[in-house]
Amino acid sequence: MLSYSSLQLTSPFNHRQTLLSSAPRRGITSNDSYASVLPCRPRASPSLISSLPPVARSLPENSPAATLVDEAEQGAALSLPSPLRRELLPSHVAIIMDGNSRWARARGLPSSLGHEAGYRALKKVVEHSHKWGIRGLTVFAFSTENWRRPKVEVDFLMMLFERVLKEDILELTKDGVRICLIGDSTELPKSLQNLSKEIIEATKNNTKLDLSVAISYSGRRDITQACKSIAEKVKHGLVEPEDITESLVAQELETNRILEFPYPDLLIRTSGELRLSNFLLWQSAYSELFFTDTYWPDFKEANYVEALASYQTRQRRFGQRI
Amino acid sequence: MYLAHGITRALAPPVQKFQSSIILKWILGFCWYLLHLVVSLVDMVCFLNHLLLSSIISTGLLRKYQNLKLNNLNCLAIVVDSEEAEDITKTQKLLSWLSSIDVKCITLYDLQGVLKRTIGNDFKSMTNTSLRECKMSKMTVEILSLSDGKEGIAKAANFLISKYMKDDSLRCNGTKPTFSESQVSNALEAIGYKGPDPELLLVYGPARCHLGFPPWRLRYTEIIHMGSLRFMNYGSLARALYDFSKKNQNYGK
Numbered sequence: 001m002l003s004y005s006s007l008q009l010t011s012p013f014n015h016r017q018t019l020l021s022s023a024p025r026r027g028i029t030s031n032d033s034y035a036s037v038l039p040c041r042p043r044a045s046p047s048l049i050s051s052l053p054p055v056a057r058s059l060p061e062n063s064p065a066a067t068l069v070d071e072a073e074q075g076a077a078l079s080l081p082s083p084l085r086r087e088l089l090p091s092h093v094a095i096i097m098d099g100n101s102r103w104a105r106a107r108g109l110p111s112s113l114g115h116e117a118g119y120r121a122l123k124k125v126v127e128h129s130h131k132w133g134i135r136g137l138t139v140f141a142f143s144t145e146n147w148r149r150p151k152v153e154v155d156f157l158m159m160l161f162e163r164v165l166k167e168d169i170l171e172l173t174k175d176g177v178r179i180c181l182i183g184d185s186t187e188l189p190k191s192l193q194n195l196s197k198e199i200i201e202a203t204k205n206n207t208k209l210d211l212s213v214a215i216s217y218s219g220r221r222d223i224t225q226a227c228k229s230i231a232e233k234v235k236h237g238l239v240e241p242e243d244i245t246e247s248l249v250a251q252e253l254e255t256n257r258i259l260e261f262p263y264p265d266l267l268i269r270t271s272g273e274l275r276l277s278n279f280l281l282w283q284s285a286y287s288e289l290f291f292t293d294t295y296w297p298d299f300k301e302a303n304y305v306e307a308l309a310s311y312q313t314r315q316r317r318f319g320q321r322i
Numbered sequence: 323m324y325l326a327h328g329i330t331r332a333l334a335p336p337v338q339k340f341q342s343s344i345i346l347k348w349i350l351g352f353c354w355y356l357l358h359l360v361v362s363l364v365d366m367v368c369f370l371n372h373l374l375l376s377s378i379i380s381t382g383l384l385r386k387y388q389n390l391k392l393n394n395l396n397c398l399a400i401v402v403d404s405e406e407a408e409d410i411t412k413t414q415k416l417l418s419w420l421s422s423i424d425v426k427c428i429t430l431y432d433l434q435g436v437l438k439r440t441i442g443n444d445f446k447s448m449t450n451t452s453l454r455e456c457k458m459s460k461m462t463v464e465i466l467s468l469s470d471g472k473e474g475i476a477k478a479a480n481f482l483i484s485k486y487m488k489d490d491s492l493r494c495n496g497t498k499p500t501f502s503e504s505q506v507s508n509a510l511e512a513i514g515y516k517g518p519d520p521e522l523l524l525v526y527g528p529a530r531c532h533l534g535f536p537p538w539r540l541r542y543t544e545i546i547h548m549g550s551l552r553f554m555n556y557g558s559l560a561r562a563l564y565d566f567s568k569k570n571q572n573y574g575k
Binding site: 143144145146148149218219220221223224225226227228230231232234235241242244245246248249250274275276277278281282284285286287288289290291314 | 471472473475476478479480482483484486487490498499500501502503505506528529530531532533534535537538540541542543544545546547571573574575
């Protein structure tokens with residue numbers, strides 16, 4: 001097997017990292033209590049990687065079980081693009097899907113076609129995440145600030161969300177994807193609210209991938225409603241005021257209540273903007289931020305691999321010394 | 323002789339196949355390394371280009387990076403990796419650069435409170451003000467750590483809830499708590515954890531991560547990763563500020 005070295009450009013102005021491969025760095029799941037996080041291993045040199053012996057098999061080589069295991073491992077290894085290593089993939093990826101309107105404007109098309117193209121890009125990313133074993137994917141579909149957009153565009157987006165949920169529910173259920181919605185659902189049209197409830201119920205037992213769609217979501221509102229939930233608990237005597245800590249606030253956040261991996265390890269924003277725009281403000285404390293100039297409808301497998309490869313090369317210490 | 327000839331003929335095809343597969347492997351390997359070399363060279367050229375540009379900006383030769391128009395920058399935040407923050411000369415140098423560019427309000431942050439311990443104490447002894455905030459002649463410097471972020475929000479929640487419980491018992495209404503974002507902001511201010519929302523945040527460290535900077539303040543903040551503090555240079559800083567000055571935010575509209 002050919003071994004290859006890694007490239008990493010750490011210039012402050014190149015927000016897109018161009019990499020061929022990554023040296024093995026252990027990915028660390030971000031954790032609210034940073035002191036309990038394990039430190040990163042030092043980066044292994046490429047020559048060390050190539051000289052490592054193959055993993056010993058525990059099953060006899062010719063047994064049927066060994067064959068099945070081999071085939072499964074081979075299948076899993078084959079489905080992962082070459083610079084990525086399964087053990088270094090993030091557990092949870094968050095994406096700010098920005099740039100649909102600008103993509104459409106650049107092509108002289110109406111914004112609605114940009115959003116349709118954005119949906120197709122999302123489908124592909126969900127497919128790749130599912131295939132590569134990423135356990136959580138949170139996408140920022142519509143913020144509270146987006147309600148200020150022209151009514152025509154907002155109405156179109158609401159209709160698009162409904163259509164998408166209706167069309168893809170069977171496929172998602174079959175693929176083991178659990179759909180969750182975060183955000184202020186009271187602002188949504190009644191039909192979309194009812195449909196969301198049906199879909200959440202229909203997919204609640206799926207375990208392969210947690211797909212959270214943030215609609216009418218605001219990071220500040222998320223924190224505010226956590227305070228409200230705690231207030232209700234205090235009122236009912238379930239919690240004492242002196243027990244209100246950072247951990248308790250974190251527990252009451254929307255993501256923490258419904259997701260197995262509530263903190264994104266990697267947060268991607270497309271279209272060249274370099275901000276969070278009120279998305280997962282609390283949860284993104286230790287998230288690797290990856291900003292790319294590509295508009296969301298143009299975000300393809302290669303872009304996703306680039307983001308994941310960039311994540312794999314980062315030395316994430318979470319304040320610990322290595 | 324015939325036997326040797328026969329053996330040679332029998333063995334030849336596999337030997338030839340073996341040799342051609344080795345040659346193919348070498349060719350593929352060479353192509354791979356050639357491709358890798360090309361990408362490495364392109365990468366190096368880009369990096370040198372940025373380095374050169376930063377150096378030229380540092381010398382002051384490029385006019386557009388002089389006299390930066392920072393009207394839309396009311397507050398600049400800087401996140402420093404705690405390990406790198408131990409070297410306070412770098413942070414002091416950064417502050418002096420920012421002062422020369424006429425940045426009026428700076429928020430310094432590191433995860434473990436190293437800056438509070440080092441620079442914060444220096445400021446306190448010089449100006450006799452609080453550890454967190456110091457007003458100097460030209461700019462205000464606020465120094466934060468993890469305890470000012472999420473812990474601050476937890477304390478604000480405690481404050482809000484205590485206030486709600488007191489009001490609720492006085493009214494005897496038994497109403498449900500209805501907190502708003504502005505109430506949380508006011509609570510943060512009441513307990514001394516409110517500060518300006520920075521328009522720009524520069525991250526100095528190995529990871530492109532804001533390391534727990536107070537989440538309430540990050541709503542619309544531009545985040546730029548500047549690389550390691552050890553390798554900071556004035557040109558990169560000027561360029562980041564220049565790029566920010568040209569930004570246009572729609573705020574979701």
